[in-house]
Amino acid sequence: MRITDLKTTPVAFPDPPLRNAWGVHAPLAFRTIVELTTDEGITGIAETYGASVGSVLSSESEPGQGPFAAARRVLIGMDPYHLNRIRILIPSPRVYQAVEIACLDIIGQAVGKPICDLLGGAVRDRVLFAAYLFFKYDGDDPWGEVNTPEAMVREAEMFVERYGFRTLKLKGGVLPPAEEVETIRLLRERFGPEYQLRLDPNAIWSVETSIRVAQQLEPYDLEYLEDPTWGIAGMAEVARRTAIPLATNMCVTRFEDIPQAVRASAVNVILGDHHSWGGLTAFQRLGHVCATFSLGMSMHSNTHLGLSMAAMIHAAAITPNLITACDTHYMWLQEDIIVGDMFRFEEGMLRVPTAPGLGVRLDRDKLARFHERYLKSQERMRDDTAAMRRRDPNYLPLRPRW
Ligand code: GKR
Ligand code: MG
Numbered sequence: 001m002r003i004t005d006l007k008t009t010p011v012a013f014p015d016p017p018l019r020n021a022w023g024v025h026a027p028l029a030f031r032t033i034v035e036l037t038t039d040e041g042i043t044g045i046a047e048t049y050g051a052s053v054g055s056v057l058s059s060e061s062e063p064g065q066g067p068f069a070a071a072r073r074v075l076i077g078m079d080p081y082h083l084n085r086i087r088i089l090i091p092s093p094r095v096y097q098a099v100e101i102a103c104l105d106i107i108g109q110a111v112g113k114p115i116c117d118l119l120g121g122a123v124r125d126r127v128l129f130a131a132y133l134f135f136k137y138d139g140d141d142p143w144g145e146v147n148t149p150e151a152m153v154r155e156a157e158m159f160v161e162r163y164g165f166r167t168l169k170l171k172g173g174v175l176p177p178a179e180e181v182e183t184i185r186l187l188r189e190r191f192g193p194e195y196q197l198r199l200d201p202n203a204i205w206s207v208e209t210s211i212r213v214a215q216q217l218e219p220y221d222l223e224y225l226e227d228p229t230w231g232i233a234g235m236a237e238v239a240r241r242t243a244i245p246l247a248t249n250m251c252v253t254r255f256e257d258i259p260q261a262v263r264a265s266a267v268n269v270i271l272g273d274h275h276s277w278g279g280l281t282a283f284q285r286l287g288h289v290c291a292t293f294s295l296g297m298s299m300h301s302n303t304h305l306g307l308s309m310a311a312m313i314h315a316a317a318i319t320p321n322l323i324t325a326c327d328t329h330y331m332w333l334q335e336d337i338i339v340g341d342m343f344r345f346e347e348g349m350l351r352v353p354t355a356p357g358l359g360v361r362l363d364r365d366k367l368a369r370f371h372e373r374y375l376k377s378q379e380r381m382r383d384d385t386a387a388m389r390r391r392d393p394n395y396l397p398l399r400p401r402w
Helices: 066-075 083-089 093-111 149-163 177-190 207-220 231-240 255-263 279-292 306-317 364-376 384-391
Strands: 003-014 028-038 043-049 126-128 131-134 167-171 196-200 224-226 246-248 269-272 296-299 349-351
Touching: 003 066, 003 093, 003 364, 028 066, 028 093, 028 364, 043 093, 043 306, 066 083, 066 093, 083 093, 093 279, 126 306, 131 149, 149 167, 149 177, 167 177, 177 196, 177 207, 207 231, 224 269, 231 246, 231 255, 255 279, 269 279, 279 296, 279 306, 296 306, 306 349
Parallel strands: 131 167, 167 196, 196 224, 224 246, 246 269, 269 296
Antiparallel strands: 003 028, 028 043, 126 349
């Protein structure tokens, strides 16, 4: 079998005004759909970043330019089974991951097996996810405004009632730390010890603030505190002064970061993400490394659609030591581009797809509509700070802010 073409389709879709340490999500989120065709008539699909902050895809809108155009030149004529060669030829993990998933989707369809079976098989049939709680402004969405600790408890109740989540992750770094501690206090009061609580202020606190806030959080039995402060040295300093386990998707983002983080005892848990670490095989490899160093493993997420959702479920299913709930933004999504129903959480879990390949297919009409929305949009990339400055022209994304 030979790859005959690679096509990327940028798409845009509505995103609620979710607040974070950089600002707020803009009304539209962006992703890129990748399709690989073969001479045997099988098409493999994957989803990757839009031209978002930190993405490598920003020059993709220029025809013939950008990393996917370069990848296309490498891939045409190659065998989708030859992933080790392809990985060497496409050194960017963010580009390779989409190519890997599209190739695995092709292989899965060719042999009639789901992707997880191509990578050693699933160790679980259902994957546990966390409710991703965000402070938010009122928007064109069913959730309303959530800007106080009390309103956050109501948001959490709604997600728990609807989808049965047992892990609640609060996106912090938005309200002053005392109000976020109060939010955790109220969540713990409302949700008993069988619920796991996490807080992630995205490194917006100084080391001193992080130590003080961590000590205030100690009575509430957090599963972990994620990225309270910036960098491996800062995290190590905080780790020395709190009993709460620290997790990160900010100071350990590549395999090269792991030795220093381990030497400094900076973190207890690493949140992997197949989109940025280099695909499902890299995610699985990260699982092995975490197990070797007795680090916990969790999964990071960013706003995404159902192709990424399917890949995230496969990634979790093939990683035995991923025993905590994974992050996803999917519960905030109102419409997907996959054929048939959207993924639906039951008891806070999603079923591992069993259909061949990725297990989901693209709804062509929706893809066209989502692409049209992208073409009509004035924006091309995610910029949470710009979106916040449209609401408040004086807003400055200070780091640290507290
Ligand atoms: O979607 O606002 C968001 C999150 O804050 C996202 O940008 C982070 O990358 O979810 C992520 C995290 O865990 O840090
Ligand atoms: Mg995080």
